[in-house]
Structures are given as C-alpha cells and as structure tokens.
Amino acid sequence: MWLVVLFVVPVGFVVAVSFGTVNIVGAPVYGWHPGNYSPIFQSVYVAVLLRSLVFALATTVICMLLGYPVAYFIVRFGGRYKGLLLGLVILPWFVDYLVRIYAWVSLLGDQGFLNGLLHAFGMPGTPPLRLINTPYAVIGGLTYDYLPFMILPLYAVLGQIGDAVIEAGKDLYGTPAQTFFRVTLPMSLPGLMAGCALVFLPSAGDFATAQLLGGPNSYMMGNLIDGVFEGGGYWPFGAALTALVLAGLFVPMLLYVRYALRGGAVLSG
Amino acid sequence: MSDEVWTRRMNRRTFLGAAGAATLGIGLAACGAKSSPVSGASTVASINPKVDGDLNYFNWSEYMNPTIIKGFEKEYGVKVHQTYFDNMSGMMAKIRAGVPYDVTFPEAVEAYQLREGGYLLAYDHSELSSWKQVIPFFHNPWYDPQSLHSVPYVLWTTGIAWNSQKVGNMTGSWNDLWNHPEAKGYINLLNDMHEALGMSLLRLGYDFNSVDPGQLAKATDALLQLKPLLRGITTEDIPAIRNGQVWMEHCWSGDFWIGLQGTKVSERKNWHYETCKEGVPVGSDTMVILKNAPHPGTALLFIDWVLAHAPENVGWVGFPMPETDGLAAFGKVVAEYPTLNVTTEMLTHGVPFKYLGQAGLQLWTQDWTKVMA
Numbered sequence: 001m002w003l004v005v006l007f008v009v010p011v012g013f014v015v016a017v018s019f020g021t022v023n024i025v026g027a028p029v030y031g032w033h034p035g036n037y038s039p040i041f042q043s044v045y046v047a048v049l050l051r052s053l054v055f056a057l058a059t060t061v062i063c064m065l066l067g068y069p070v071a072y073f074i075v076r077f078g079g080r081y082k083g084l085l086l087g088l089v090i091l092p093w094f095v096d097y098l099v100r101i102y103a104w105v106s107l108l109g110d111q112g113f114l115n116g117l118l119h120a121f122g123m124p125g126t127p128p129l130r131l132i133n134t135p136y137a138v139i140g141g142l143t144y145d146y147l148p149f150m151i152l153p154l155y156a157v158l159g160q161i162g163d164a165v166i167e168a169g170k171d172l173y174g175t176p177a178q179t180f181f182r183v184t185l186p187m188s189l190p191g192l193m194a195g196c197a198l199v200f201l202p203s204a205g206d207f208a209t210a211q212l213l214g215g216p217n218s219y220m221m222g223n224l225i226d227g228v229f230e231g232g233g234y235w236p237f238g239a240a241l242t243a244l245v246l247a248g249l250f251v252p253m254l255l256y257v258r259y260a261l262r263g264g265a266v267l268s269g
Numbered sequence: 270m271s272d273e274v275w276t277r278r279m280n281r282r283t284f285l286g287a288a289g290a291a292t293l294g295i296g297l298a299a300c301g302a303k304s305s306p307v308s309g310a311s312t313v314a315s316i317n318p319k320v321d322g323d324l325n326y327f328n329w330s331e332y333m334n335p336t337i338i339k340g341f342e343k344e345y346g347v348k349v350h351q352t353y354f355d356n357m358s359g360m361m362a363k364i365r366a367g368v369p370y371d372v373t374f375p376e377a378v379e380a381y382q383l384r385e386g387g388y389l390l391a392y393d394h395s396e397l398s399s400w401k402q403v404i405p406f407f408h409n410p411w412y413d414p415q416s417l418h419s420v421p422y423v424l425w426t427t428g429i430a431w432n433s434q435k436v437g438n439m440t441g442s443w444n445d446l447w448n449h450p451e452a453k454g455y456i457n458l459l460n461d462m463h464e465a466l467g468m469s470l471l472r473l474g475y476d477f478n479s480v481d482p483g484q485l486a487k488a489t490d491a492l493l494q495l496k497p498l499l500r501g502i503t504t505e506d507i508p509a510i511r512n513g514q515v516w517m518e519h520c521w522s523g524d525f526w527i528g529l530q531g532t533k534v535s536e537r538k539n540w541h542y543e544t545c546k547e548g549v550p551v552g553s554d555t556m557v558i559l560k561n562a563p564h565p566g567t568a569l570l571f572i573d574w575v576l577a578h579a580p581e582n583v584g585w586v587g588f589p590m591p592e593t594d595g596l597a598a599f600g601k602v603v604a605e606y607p608t609l610n611v612t613t614e615m616l617t618h619g620v621p622f623k624y625l626g627q628a629g630l631q632l633w634t635q636d637w638t639k640v641m642a
Contacts, residue, residue: 216502219641227462233630
C-alpha cells in the first residue's frame with residue numbers, strides 16, 4: 001500500500017508529465033506527445049547515463065572496501081565503545097548534506113587545505129594538484145556522502161554472527177583468512193548486498209556532489225535533470241530524462257529485489 | 270561597507286538552492302494541469318494604500334537590504350514574513366499552487382508569463398508616490414504594457430570578468446571566452462540556459478532569444494567547442510573570483526561587484542569586468558502583487574517604500590535599480606568600475622531576456638542539456 005502511494009504514484013506523475021506539454025506559466029499539461037522521448041536516446045545522454053552508473057559503481061566498490069573493515073572492527077573489537085563508534089559514523093549526518101560538500105570544496109580547492117599542505121611540503125605548482133573539478137573529486141565526494149549506508153547494514157549482520165561460529169571455524173583448523181572467506185563473508189553477504197544497493201542507487205541519482213566538486217566533463221544524469229527542472233527548462237523533457245534514469249536503474253534494482261525475495265536480505269526489500 | 274558584511278553574502282542563485290529540489294519534486298506532482306486562472310485583459314484595480322495586514326514577502330534570499338525591511342516594519346507597525354525561493358522554477362511552482370504571497374519578485378520573463386497567465390493584480394501606479402522616480406524606459410516595458418502589473422526592481426548586465434595578471438588582450442567581445450587557450454581549465458561558464466546559450470547566439474550574430482533550430486544548433490556547437498577550455502559550468506561566480514580558481518568567467522555584473530569586495534584589497538586591481546560588443550544581456554527583476562494577495566494595501570505601501578529607499582539598497586545588493594535616485598546612488602557605488610554601471614543608453618541597446626514560447630523552450634532545453642552532458 002505504502003509502496004503504491006510513495007513510489008508508484010510519483011513515478012506515474014513523472015511518466016505522465018514526460019508525455020505532456022506545458023502551459024504559459026510552465027505548469028505541466030497532460031497529453032500524448034511521445035515525441036518528447038525522441039531526443040533522449042541520443043548518444044550524448046546515454047553517455048551521461050553510463051558515466052553516472054560508472055561513478056556509482058566506483059563509489060559502491062570503494063564504500064565496500066572502506067566500510068567493511070570499519071563495520072568489522074566495530075563489531076569485533078568495539079567492546080563497550082560500539083555505540084560510541086557507531087555514533088561517530090553517523091555524526092556527520094547531523095550537518096546538512098550540502099554544507100558537507102561545501103566543506104570538501106574548501107578542502108580540495110586550489111588554495112584549499114590539502115593544496116596548502118602540499119605547498120608547505122614544497123610541492124611545486126600553483127596549485128600543486130588539481131583536485132577539485134575532477135571526476136575523482138566527484139567519486140570521493142559520493143563515497144563520503146554514502147559510506148554510512150554501507151557501514152550500518154554491515155554492522156547489523158556482522159553483529160548477528162556469534163563469536164561461537166567464528167570460534168568453530170578456527171577449531172576446524174581454518175586460518176583467519178579461511179575463516180573470514182568461508183564463514184564471516186558469506187554470512188554477512190545479505191548486509192553487504194543491502195549496503196551496495198543503498199549506496200549504488202542514490203549515488204547514481206546524485207547531483208549536488210557533481211555540481212560542486214565536478215567539472216564540465218563529470219556531470220551526472222542528476223545534474224542534467226536538475227538543470228531542466230530548476231533551471232527553468234522544459235519539464236516534459238526533464239521528466240523523459242528521469243524516466244531514462246529510472247529505466248537504467250531498474251535492472252540493478254530488480255537484481256537486488258530478486259536477491260532479497262529469495263530470502264537473502266536483512267532489510268525487507 | 271565592512272568586509273564582514275560582504276563575506277557572508279552569497280550569490281542569490283547560489284547552489285544552496287538545491288535544497289529546494291525536494292520541494293519542487295512535490296510541486297511537480299501537485300501542480301498538474303489545472304486550467305490556468307482567468308486570462309486575458311485584467312481590469313485595473315484600485316488598491317487602497319493602507320495597511321491591511323502583515324506582509325507576505327517572497328524573494329531570493331539576501332536580495333534586499335534588511336534595513337529597508339526593518340524600517341518598513343517600524344514605520345507601519347507590521348510584520349514582514351519573509352519566504353525565499355531558490356530559482357524561478359520554484360517560485361513559479363509555488364505561485365501556481367496558489368500560495369498567497371503579497372509581494373513577489375519575478376524576473377521579467379516570469380513577470381510576462383504570470384501576467385499572461387492572469388496571476389497578477391493590475392493596479393493604478395499613481396497610487397505609488399515614488400512611481401515618478403522610475404525611469405521612462407520601464408513605463409511601458411515589453412513584459413508588461415503600460416506597466417500596469419509590475420514595478421521594476423533591480424537590473425543586471427552579463428559580461429566577462431577576468432584577472433589581468435593571468436589573461437591579457439581582452440577585446441570586449443564574447444570571443445574572448447574562446448580565444449584564450451592559455452587560460453584553459455581556468456574559465457567558468459554560467460550554468461544558466463538563457464545566459465549561456467543566448468551569449469553563444471549573440472557571438473554568432475544571432476538574436477539573443479532566437480528559436481531558430483539551425484541557429485541554436487550552431488550556438489550549441491560553439492559552446493561544445495568552448496567546453497574543453499572550461500573549469501566549470503556553474504552559477505558560483507562569486508567564490509570563483511575570491512578563491513582564484515578561475516582567471517576568466519562569464520559573470521553577472523552584481524556578482525562581480527560582490528565577489529570583488531571579498532578579495533584582498535591588493536588583488537582587486539587585477540580584476541576587471543567587460544560587457545561585449547555583440548550584445549549586452551540586460552536582465553531585470555520586478556515587484557508584483559499577486560491576484561490572490563491577502564494584503565494588497567500593505568504590498569503597495571511596501572513597493573512604494575522600496576522605491577523610495579533605492580539608494581540604501583543598490584550598494585547592498587550590488588545591482589542598480591532603474592529609478593533616478595537608485596541609478597545615481599549606484600553610479601557612485603561603482604565609480605571605480607564604470608563598466609558595472611547600467612545606463613539608460615544600455616537599456617535601450619541592451620538585449621532583454623524574452624519568453625521563448627513552449628516550442629522554443631523545448632528546443633533550448635534540449636540543446637542546453639547537450640552542452641551540460
């Protein structure tokens with residue numbers, strides 16, 4: 001029921017707008033104009049869609065590599081500080097998302113903190129490194145934005161693996177590595193998958209990060225769509241682009257839902 | 270004005286506005302095609318210029334000197350409830366949804382759309398004691414014949430800002446953006462469809478508001494050629510001047526001025542602003558009273574108050590106001606930077622932003638999105 005209200009209805013509106021026109025004050029007028037879709041299959045937009053998916057994939061992989069050890073460490077070695085450590089992971093979220101990205105701007109800027117440091121250590125060039133307005137800055141920013149989404153579900157599943165199970169692995173003469181890859185990792189897979197879905201999907205649709213940290217060749221689909229809706233563009237075209245993104249995200253989403261329905265996921269998909 | 274005051278200032282179109290995206294999404298669903306309200310010729314209302322309640326004010330944030338608002342509250346014993354919009358799309362969505370604001374600040378194009386759509390109250394401007402201050406150019410502007418529905422607010426021009434320590438040979442032409450390969454990676458283009466694509470059209474000798482598909486395609490190609498030289502496509506034109514991340518940028522006149530105030534005094538002399546010979550985009554904002562405004566009397570008094578206090582406002586917002594005192598005061602504010610001034614002559618020869626029409630808007634959006642991709 002909630003899925004219908006919160007998901008199907010809004011998507012329905014977007015699709016309806018994408019086939020419509022606008023009136024004099026820019027309000028959508030519903031109609032049947034399939035021609036709105038003809039420009040969006042041009043390679044230029046498909047390339048941006050692919051770029052967004054690649055950025056999101058890179059973000060997911062980095063979040064996985066960074067998030068797993070953090071969650072593992074908190075669960076296994078956090079002891080009575082578990083709550084505190086988890087709190088530290090969530091703490092930055094008390095600050096507005098955009099403010100945090102602006103903070104990155106001042107860290108990575110040409111005259112920012114990092115370049116200041118490099119300069120102080122005698123690295124030549126003004127600036128020593130072009131950090132901001134690059135694809136790397138975008139992926140770095142996305143990783144920072146969504147890392148907690150990876151850590152939290154991993155923390156949840158790792159916490160459920162009893163010490164006894166891991167002890168058992170060692171009792172059966174498993175090396176620590178074998179125990180990890182044959183016991184811990186498979187058992188934490190549902191959390192890992194949930195974390196991947198939670199990081200991948202929003203980062204593929206993100207736009208604020210690329211707007212502030214990216215350059216002219218690192219804009220994502222979210223930027224194009226934002227540009228149309230917020231920049232006074234033709235809304236039906238923006239809605240058609242949105243539909244293209246939804247279609248692009250539909251496949252990975254479907255894969256995850258299938259995985260979840262088979263009973264793999266901790267979070268009800 | 271002290272530096273502290275300036276440094277906290279942001280571009281009115283600053284990206285923090287993105288927070289409004291969520292709101293807009295809801296607007297998208299909520300404002301489906303209702304038929305537009307009564308359109309056609311409005312009858313001229315007679316508003317009694319007397320306080321009829323607190324004022325609901327709807328503007329960009331940081332776009333009016335707060336002393337003017339405080340002074341109004343004190344003078345008339347009313348409260349000014351301020352609400353801000355982040356962009357014209359968001360403003361239009363809220364107005365379409367029927368939110369009852371008293372005084373709103375649309376740009377000329379949106380004022381045209383709202384007037385055509387029948388959202389604006391027409392009233393007798395002789396009720397405004399300061400109307401005579403408004404320069405004749407705005408007594409019959411293209412977006413509002415006879416100026417029955419609107420009063421002009423501030424003006425801006427769009428040009429090129431550059432750092433003469435890094436870039437030389439500026440020629441007062443839009444070609445300057447294309448012709449400085451040595452500044453590669455240090456040039457910004459405004460992330461504004463009409464400004465960017467319109468500028469490219471002007472450079473090629475076409476109309477700023479052209480909806481000819483062939484001309485638009487050429488303008489788009491030209492911007493795509495410019496793209497490899499760019500550092501960013503952004504409306505963050507103020508910090509770009511302050512943090513030295515660009516050497517040259519497509520820039521709003523008032524933003525150049527505000528950006529300059531935040532730079533070190535020793536670096537200010539390196540920064541310059543030029544308008545371009547192929548055409549100077551001159552934009553303007555307006556003050557309007559919506560038809561569903563609950564307090565038109567207070568709104569009228571407020572508009573009059575703002576006109577009367579123009580000299581207080583222009584130095585603060587960094588943009589001139591098109592009325593006698595406001596222009597004179599602004600001329601003094603930017604005495605060291607005559608290119609920032611907006612003269613009556615520029616208004617006559619400058620190019621206005623016009624409504625592109627539904628089909629035109631569709632074309633522009635597609636072409637601009639290609640540039641952004």
